[in-house]
């Protein structure tokens with residue numbers, strides 16, 4: 700019997716929605732959990748000023764500074780990265796984190812939370828920053844949360860990720 704894959708869920712969240720989904724996903728996947736922490740002058744994102752700064756960071760593809768992860772990424776089979784959508788893009792801290800850590804990531808899965816528009820370009824941007832095709836992706840909208848169908852989406856995402864990892868584990872052992 701093969702050992703279950705080790706998964707780390709990493710997320711950036713400005714106002715708590717992505718954090719909530721990341722916590723639920725981690726519990727459902729039996730994964731570890733870590734927030735992306737910013738440093739430097741762009742880290743204050745609360746209130747109207749923080750909103751505008753976040754919008755501009757996303758629109759102008761500004762590089763922001765993020766802290767190194769606490770967990771050792773090389774100990775994980777897959778890293779799941781979650782971001783809010785900002786102006787139909789991924790949040791600047793999530794992009795910066797993936798750019799900095801891309802070499803340490805074996806397999807990648809991605810999710811985003813959003814009001815309703817722009818999930819695909821945001822997820823594409825994260826995949827590009829990581830230089831990897833994600834094993835599974837998931838977008839959770841405000842509508843999904845209101846209708847309480849986010850659980851079904853998380854479940855589908857988790858199942859796809861576990862299934863793909865199990866298949867990879869088989870072929871990686873054969874190689």
Ligand SMILES: Cc1cc2nc3c(=O)[nH]c(=O)nc-3n(C[C@H](O)[C@H](O)[C@H](O)COP(=O)(O)O)c2cc1C
Pocket residue numbers: 711712713714715716717718750751753754782783784785786787788812813814815816817
């Ligand atoms: C600066 C900014 C830009 C946003 N742009 C979009 C957008 O283009 N499309 C969308 O559907 N939601 C947009 N939203 C809404 C967030 O993606 C959504 O509320 C998300 O769930 C927030 O996650 P968080 O609470 O983890 O920060 C934006 C929010 C902010 C703060």
